[in-house]
Amino acid sequence: MKIKQLLLVAIAATLIPALSHAEPGQGPDGPGGPGKKGDFFKKLDTDGDKQLSKEEVADAKRLSENFDKIDADSDGYLTPEELRAHMKQMREERDGGERKKLDTDGDGVITKAEAEEAGAKRLLENFDKIDTDGNGEISREEMMAARKERRGPPPPPPADEE
Structure with a gap:
């Protein structure tokens, strides 16, 4: 890099x-x-x-x-x-670069074979969870949803003190 x-x-x-x-x-x-x-x-x-x-x-x-x-x-x-x-x-540069590295055939999705080829161990460990539609491919939307879920919901706003 x-x-x-x-x-x-x-x-x-x-x-x-x-x-x-x-x-x-x-x-x-x-x-x-x-x-x-x-x-x-x-x-x-x-x-x-x-x-x-x-x-x-x-x-x-x-x-x-x-x-x-x-x-x-x-x-x-x-x-x-x-x-x-x-x-x-x-964010766009980071996310686009990561996807391009993993999406070796350039079809816009990441397969298990591509993840294995790239040595993306953590992605492979969570592949089935991220692949929410179960089609054997991780789309950009599925990857973004997984990242959002990993971050968790934002904490509640602080209670106003009166």
Whole structure:
């Protein structure tokens, strides 16, 4: 695997849980997290202008290292929309690369034979569970459903204290 791809995967693994379902200004401390909705972005957005400067993300290593790549409009600031777009792209690159590696014949599904050939031990161990329609192939939708199930349901929102 190329160093650039490995770096992208590492960044995605770190940021995806925080931002993959984020609404503007929402991150790991949003619903289900320890703080209130918007805390992640607000913690970094020290001047409250709803965008992040290089100075504001200086202590957030991965954001700082990838600032220019995430800053789609090159205005020197990161917006919640830019962060979400970047995370979406990272997920698509990661998921597409994984499927392409496993789907050796390019037909859009992964068979047991392809999983065996790729040495995907964990996939093989769970193949029948993931293959919910029992057709001997794992579709993109089945793989996504398995990932979602593995993550589990989001925790309930904290009870409001009165």
